[in-house]
Each structure stands twice: as C-alpha cells, then as structure tokens.
Amino acid sequence: MELQTLTFIVVGATFALYIGIAFWARASTTSEFYVAGAGIHPVANGMATAADWMSAASFISMAGLIAFFGYGGSVFLMGWTGGYVLLAMLLAPYLRKYGKFTVPEFIGDRYYSKLARIVAVLCLIVASVTYVIGQMKGIGVAFSRFLEVGYDMGLVVGMGIVFIYAVMGGMKGITYTQIAQYCVLITAYTIPAIFISLNLTGNPIPQIGLGSMMVGTDTYLLDRLDQVVTELGFNQYTTTSRLGTLNTFVYTLSLMIGTAGLPHVIIRFFTVPKVSDARVSAGWALVFITLLYTTAPGVAAMARLNLHETIHPAGGEELVYEQRPDWFRKWETTGLLKFEDKNGDGRITYNADPKTNEMVKVDRDIMVLANPEIAGLPNWVIALVAAGGLAAALSTAAGLLLAIASSISHDLLKGVFKPEINEKQELLASRIAMAGAIGLAGYLGFNPPDFAAGTVALAFGLAASSIFPALMMGVYFKRINKEGAIAGMIAGITITLLYVFQHKGIMFISSTSYLGDMSPNWFLGIEPNAFGAVGALINFAVAFTVSMMTAAPPDHIQHLVEDIRIPAGASSASSH
Amino acid sequence: MADSENRKAYWRANLKLTAISLAVWFTISYLAGIVFVEQLNTIHLGGYKLGFWFAQQGSMYGFVIIIFVYARRMAAIDRKYGVHD
Numbered sequence: 001m002e003l004q005t006l007t008f009i010v011v012g013a014t015f016a017l018y019i020g021i022a023f024w025a026r027a028s029t030t031s032e033f034y035v036a037g038a039g040i041h042p043v044a045n046g047m048a049t050a051a052d053w054m055s056a057a058s059f060i061s062m063a064g065l066i067a068f069f070g071y072g073g074s075v076f077l078m079g080w081t082g083g084y085v086l087l088a089m090l091l092a093p094y095l096r097k098y099g100k101f102t103v104p105e106f107i108g109d110r111y112y113s114k115l116a117r118i119v120a121v122l123c124l125i126v127a128s129v130t131y132v133i134g135q136m137k138g139i140g141v142a143f144s145r146f147l148e149v150g151y152d153m154g155l156v157v158g159m160g161i162v163f164i165y166a167v168m169g170g171m172k173g174i175t176y177t178q179i180a181q182y183c184v185l186i187t188a189y190t191i192p193a194i195f196i197s198l199n200l201t202g203n204p205i206p207q208i209g210l211g212s213m214m215v216g217t218d219t220y221l222l223d224r225l226d227q228v229v230t231e232l233g234f235n236q237y238t239t240t241s242r243l244g245t246l247n248t249f250v251y252t253l254s255l256m257i258g259t260a261g262l263p264h265v266i267i268r269f270f271t272v273p274k275v276s277d278a279r280v281s282a283g284w285a286l287v288f289i290t291l292l293y294t295t296a297p298g299v300a301a302m303a304r305l306n307l308h309e310t311i312h313p314a315g316g317e318e319l320v321y322e323q324r325p326d327w328f329r330k331w332e333t334t335g336l337l338k339f340e341d342k343n344g345d346g347r348i349t350y351n352a353d354p355k356t357n358e359m360v361k362v363d364r365d366i367m368v369l370a371n372p373e374i375a376g377l378p379n380w381v382i383a384l385v386a387a388g389g390l391a392a393a394l395s396t397a398a399g400l401l402l403a404i405a406s407s408i409s410h411d412l413l414k415g416v417f418k419p420e421i422n423e424k425q426e427l428l429a430s431r432i433a434m435a436g437a438i439g440l441a442g443y444l445g446f447n448p449p450d451f452a453a454g455t456v457a458l459a460f461g462l463a464a465s466s467i468f469p470a471l472m473m474g475v476y477f478k479r480i481n482k483e484g485a486i487a488g489m490i491a492g493i494t495i496t497l498l499y500v501f502q503h504k505g506i507m508f509i510s511s512t513s514y515l516g517d518m519s520p521n522w523f524l525g526i527e528p529n530a531f532g533a534v535g536a537l538i539n540f541a542v543a544f545t546v547s548m549m550t551a552a553p554p555d556h557i558q559h560l561v562e563d564i565r566i567p568a569g570a571s572s573a574s575s576h
Numbered sequence: 577m578a579d580s581e582n583r584k585a586y587w588r589a590n591l592k593l594t595a596i597s598l599a600v601w602f603t604i605s606y607l608a609g610i611v612f613v614e615q616l617n618t619i620h621l622g623g624y625k626l627g628f629w630f631a632q633q634g635s636m637y638g639f640v641i642i643i644f645v646y647a648r649r650m651a652a653i654d655r656k657y658g659v660h661d
Contacts, residue, residue: 066632071613074631078605081636085601088643089594093650097661207633211622220623238628239617249610274661276651283643290636297632565587567654567661 003379007146010383011390014184015161018177018394022165025173030427033170034101034406035270040175042277046284048178049268051185051391052399053080053259053289055131056138059185059392062293064364066300070235072242073300077293079255081286086260088282091468092269094475096278097564101270103263103403103467104411110474111482112557114416119489121407123466124263129440131262131459132400136445138393145334145369146386152446158394159442166398166405167434174398175271181391186291188388191381192372193295196302199375206298225305228314233352237301243527251530258460258532261468264396264403275567303367306374311350311359318347327373336363401441405434461500465492465535473543478561480543483550488543496535500528586657593653597646604630604638 027033040048058080066073098106104124108117136155143154165173190206197209201221213220225237241248259265268285269278310325312318321339331337338361339348350359369389372381409430414421421429466489473480473488480488526534552558563569608616613627621629654660 071628071631074609074628077632078609078635081639082601082605085597085639085642089597089646208622210633211624211629213623222623222625222628238625239614241613245610249606252605252610276647276654276661279643279647279650283640283647286636286640286643290640294633294636562583565590566583566659568659569661 001379003382004148006379007383007386010380011147011387014180014387014391017180018161019164021176021180022168022173025165025169025176027168027170027172027427030101030410030423030430032172033427033430034402034410035267036170036172036175038099038271038273040271040273042272042281043284044179045175045268045272045277045281046286047182047288048175048271049265049281049285050288050292051178051182051395052268053265053285053396054185054292054392055396056135056142056389056393058292059189059389060138060365060368063296063299063303064367066297067304067367068364069240069242070229070237071239072248073297075242075248075251075255077297079252080259081289081293082252083256083259084282084286084289086256086468087265087269088279088286090472090475091260091266092278092282093275093567094564095266095471096269096272097275097567099270101267102406102410103266103471104407105415107470107474107485108411108415110557110560111470111480111485112554113482113486116470116482116486116489117411117415119486120467120470121411123462123489123493124407125404127262127459127462127467128264128400128404129444131264132397132404132441133444135393135397135400136441139390139397140445142386142389142393146383146389155442155445158390158397159438159445162394162398162401163435163438166401166438167431170430170434171267171271171402174402175268177398178395181395182288184384184391185388185395186288188384188391189292189299189368190295191384192375192377193299193302195377195381196306196371196375197298200302200305206295206302210298210301221305222301224314225301228305228308232308232312232350237304247526247530250526250533254464254530254532254534254536255460257468257536258464261463261466261471262459263407263463263467264399266471267403267406268399299371300367303371303374307362308350310374311348318349320347322346324348325374327370330373331366331370335361336366337361397441401434401437404437405430408433408437458497458500461496461529461532461535462493464532465496465539469536469539469543473540475561475564477544477547478558479552480547481550481553484543484545484547487546488539491542492535492539495538496531499523499531499534502528582657583659586653586659589653589657590650593646593649597642600642601639605635609635
C-alpha cells in the first residue's frame with residue numbers, strides 16, 4: 001500500500017482511539033476534572049506521566065542532538081531523567097499528602113498569601129504557555145511532513161482532537177488518552193531502533209547493541225564511529241563535551257531541577273490514591289521514560305554512523321550525487337537536507353570544514369524521522385513513526401493545557417476572585433478555561449512569536465528558579481515565611497530572566513541584547529539555557545535571608561508542614 | 577508528646593534515607609558522568625567507555641533503582657513509625 005494512504009490509516013486509527021477514550025472517560029466533578037478523582041493506579045499514572053513528559057522534542061529532536069553532540073548530548077539524558085529522583089523524594093509524596101488540585105494552591109496555603117499564589121500562577125502560565133507553543137508547532141510540522149496536508153490544517157485537526165478529550169474529560173480523559181499515547185509512541189520509537197541495531201550489530205537491543213561490535217568485524221561500533229567522525233575533522237563522538245565541565249554540570253542540574261518543578265508533571269502525582277503510591281508512581285514514570293531515553297543514544301550513534309557510511313563508506317569512494325538513495329532525495333525536498341557541489345566533481349563531500357563541506361544542511365531532526373527509511377524498513381513502520389510523533393506532541397500539549405486551565409479556574413477564579421462559585425459553576429469555568437487555553441495555544445501555533453525557539457529553555461529556567469525552590473522549602477523548612485518565599489521567587493525569576501535577556505535579547509529580540517550571546521561574556525562560562533540552577537540557588541539564599549529577618553510563620557502553618565510530612569490521613573487535608 | 581517525638585524520629589529517618597539516596601544520585605550522574613568522566617573513560621565496558629556509559633546509560637538505570645529502593649524503604653519506615661496511609 002502506498003505510504004501516504006497507510007500513514008492516514010495509522011494516524012486516523014490512533015485519533016479514533018483517543019476520541020473513543022474521551023467519550024468513555026468524561027469528567028463529572030471538579031475532582032475528576034483536576035485530578036481524575038485521585039483514583040489512578042500508580043503504574044497507569046507512571047505511564048501517563050511518561051507520555052505527559054515526553055514531548056515532540058524528546059521524540060524527534062533529542063536523538064538528533066545526541067547524534068551531533070555525542071557525549072555532549074548527555075546533559076539532556078541525565079537532566080531530563082534525574083529530575084524524577086528529586087520529584088519522587090522531595091516533592092511528589094508531600095504534595096500528594098496535601099491533597100489539593102493545583103501547584104499554586106499549595107504555595108498559596110503554605111505561605112498563607114494570595115500574592116504568593118498569584119506569583120506562582122504567573123510562573124506556571126508563562127512556563128506552560130511557552131512550552132505548549134513548541135508542541136503546537138510539532139503537531140503542525142508532523143502533519144505537513146507526513147500527511148502532506150498544510151501546517152495550518154494540521155494544527156486545526158490537532159487542536160480539535162485535544163479539545164474533544166481535554167474539555168470533556170479533564171484530567172481523567174487526559175490520563176487515559178496519555179496511556180494510549182505512550183503505547184503508540186514507545187512502539188513507534190523502539191521498532192526502528194531494534195531493526196537498526198540488529199542490522200549493524202546483530203543485537204536487537206539498542207542499549208546493548210551500542211556497546212557491541214559491528215556485524216562481521218571485530219571493531220566496536222562506538223570505536224568505529226569515533227574513527228569515522230574524527231577522520232572527517234569532527235569532534236570525537238564519545239568524549240567531547242559541549243562547553244566544558246562546569247557548564248555541563250550546571251546545565252544538567254538546571255534541567256533536573258526544572259523537570260522536578262514543572263507543574264504539568266507535578267499535578268500528575270495528585271491523581272494517585274495514596275502518598276506511598278506517589279513515590280512508586282514516580283519510579284514507574286521513570287521506567288517508561290528510561291525505555292525511550294536509553295534507546296535514544298543507540299538511535300543517535302547508529303543513525304550518525306549510517307549517515308556517514310552512506311555518504312562515504314570506509315575505504316571506499318565518496319557517494320556519487322546522482323546515485324543517492326531515495327530517502328536522501330525525499331528529505332532534500334523538505335529542505336532538511338541540502339547538498340551543494342562546491343568542487344563540481346558530482347560526488348558528495350561531507351566533513352567538518354565549512355569551506356569544502358558539501359552537505360550544507362543536515363537537520364538534526366532527520367535522525368529520528370528518516371531512521372526507518374535509512375534502515376530500509378517497511379512503510380507501516382514509517383507510518384507508525386508519524387503517529388508516534390503526534391502522540392508525543394498531543395499528550396504533552398494536553399498535560400500543559402490542563403495545568404494552565406486549572407490554575408485559571410481553580411487558583412484565580414475560585415481561589416482569588418470569585419470564591420463563592422459552586423462546584424458545578426467551577427467545573428463549567430474549568431471547561432471554558434481549557435477551551436480558552438487551547439485557543440490561545442493554537443493562536444500562538446499559527447503565529448509563533450519570534451522568541452519561540454528559545455522558550456523551552458525559559459520554561460525550564462522559570463520552573464527551576466521559582467517553583468521548585470518554593471515547593472521544596474515549603475516542605476523541608478518550617479521557618480520559611482511568606483515574605484521569604486515571595487522575595488525568593490521574585491529574585492530567582494528576575495536573575496534568570498535578566499541573564500537570558502542579557503545574552504539573548506529582551507523577549508528574545510536579539511537586537512536588544514545588551515551583552516552579546518557570546519561565550520566570553522557568560523558568567524563563569526555558563527550558557528543562558530543552563531542558568532536556572534543559579535537562579536534556584538539565589539532563590540534559596542534570598543528566601544532564607546528574608547525569612548530570618550522577618551517573623552516566623554504562624555502556628556497553624558507550622559502544624560500544616562508537620563502534617564504533610566506524615567503519610568497517614570492522606571485523603572483529608574485538614575486532619576488538625 | 578510521645579506522638580510528637582515519634583513524628584520527629586520518623587522525619588529524621590526519612591531525611592537520612594533521602595540524603596543517602598541523593599548521594600548515590602549525585603555519584604552516578606555528576607561524578608561518574610561529568611566530573612570524573614575522563615578517568616572512567618580509561619576503563620571499558622564492552623564497546624562502551626565507562627564514563628560515557630554512565631552519562632548515556634548507567635545513570636538512568638541507577639535513577640530508576642534509587643526511586644524504587646527509596647519507595648520500598650520509605651514504606652517500611654512508614655509502617656515502623658505507624659504513620660502509613
């Protein structure tokens with residue numbers, strides 16, 4: 001069957017499944033809408049969390065980053081998984097014990113301040129909205145590339161699907177769709193990886209294949225890759241770090257703290273029945289995430305090797321341009337691969353020297369998207385990759401939209417402006433907020449602001465420098481009071497934003513950057529994307545100093561902190 | 577009073593376990609994968625340089641194990657101090 005038709009069938013079938021789940025899992029109470037009635041099994045929640053977490057960036061871009069940075073790409077692997085250890089131990093069980101619906105709600109109660117709650121809502125909305133723009137773009141791109149319908153059309157279809165299950169089902173609908181989406185995306189990711197590993201190393205498990213010898217030789221795959229890339233003048237694959245040890249260290253830490261502080265991930269742990277379930281569920285989430293994340297390095301290295309061996313086989317001649325394989329032609333038409341015959345010999349020269357290199361564009365995203373074609377896999381696998389990329393983008397978008405909608409209807413409306421509304425009205429408000437959030441995200445997807453590319457870093461920076469420290473101090477340090485928490489959050493965000501804007505331009509308009517985006521100007525050589533950890537440190541320092549200089553929190557807050565530290569009595573938040 | 581002492585002892589046990597777990601977390605990622613990566617790279621694990629393996633494989637397996645061990649031990653501590661849910 002033709003690829004186009006097959007892709008429509010596979011993607012259509014997955015969409016039908018998501019909509020079917022939406023009708024089955026409708027939400028009828030606010031508790032179901034915000035936290036799925038706190039009745040999700042910890043393994044199921046782990047799976048939903050994994051889909052919630054793994055975005056279009058994890059699915060499509062991460063392996064490409066690793067393929068081109070080699071060891072330097074490890075920051076993403078460690079950073080985006082290590083945060084779950086922090087989440088499982090420092091936040092999830094205590095926030096679950098508190099038993100409320102949103103992250104700002106906890107901050108507002110713990111710091112007995114509506115202002116703290118509003119500051120938290122603002123951080124959450126900025127972090128989530130910037131993050132959701134990337135997902136919307138991912139949906140539009142996946143549609144236009146695989147189904148050859150327009151970007152705009154793709155976006156509308158994607159929004160429509162999310163609208164149906166997120167507005168009807170809230171967290172309950174989103175949870176069950178995310179479970180289905182995880183199954184789709186992990187299958188789509190691992191099948192090509194297994195075949196490629198089998199082709200190159202004879203071992204079907206990419207995690208082991210990456211450390212194995214090439215088929216029919218006694219050379220290890222990674223040694224071969226190091227040799228191939230260094231001969232062409234590229235950095236050695238297995239040892240080159242991106243910007244030095246300190247930057248790698250701080251970047252990894254920022255991603256970990258940011259991961260643990262992202263509200264759309266944290267609220268997933270409000271859906272399990274018990275405190276002990278929250279701990280176990282974080283473990284399961286990481287199992288499901290690690291399945292993809294430990295496969296990615298194999299995909300990265302093998303795709304990079306395949307690419308080089310296709311263009312210039314070891315011991316052979318450079319590829320004649322006219323004899324390039326079909327996948328090469330196909331990706332050229334998308335503009336993601338570009339060849340320019342600089343020396344006019346009709347052959348492809350691919351090396352690290354910008355003067356003689358003729359592969360003038362090799363987009364990193366190709367590594368995952370073209371993988372099945374490079375490995376010569378059947379069309380249904382390629383169709384599956386399209387469905388997998390869409391599942392990754394849709395599941396993350398839905399989780400983010402719920403975090404935004406619930407902070408508007410529950411924190412701002414019910415919590416601050418109109419506390420008198422009843423549950424039915426609040427449920428309606430949350431549905432309207434959800435529809436509004438989808439509309440906003442769609443609008444930003446159609447008109448991506450100039451700063452879209454830099455925004456995911458901003459989301460992590462904000463989560464790391466504001467939300468994580470406020471939550472952690474709220475549990476671990478009874479002495480932190482409202483003055484300290486608010487001053488700390490504002491200081492953390494301000495310093496992170498100033499540093500990012502200083503080097504990247506105000507709101508990412510580069511002409512307004514007052515210190516250029518150049519490494520000599522970086523503080524201790526730390527790149528702007530990695531600055532969240534420094535912001536977090538400043539948040540902690542300011543919060544402690546200010547708290548010590550002002551009055552201790554009232555007694556009932558100290559009791560509240562003591563109470564959330566104990567798992568017993570999880571269902572009732574007010575046992576005192 | 578007894579209840580309050582019990583709670584304090586429970587919290588101390590929790591903090592101790594958390595500190596140990598975080599030490600392991602730090603060692604397998606920041607130390608093995610970043611700070612001492614060059615030294616570990618002189619050792620090989622099949623085709624993997626050991627430091628590279630920690631950075632792209634081992635740290636992640638370790639994180640999973642840390643969380644499950646923590647969850648199990650915590651459940652035992654919850655029961656020991658009678659504060660389980």
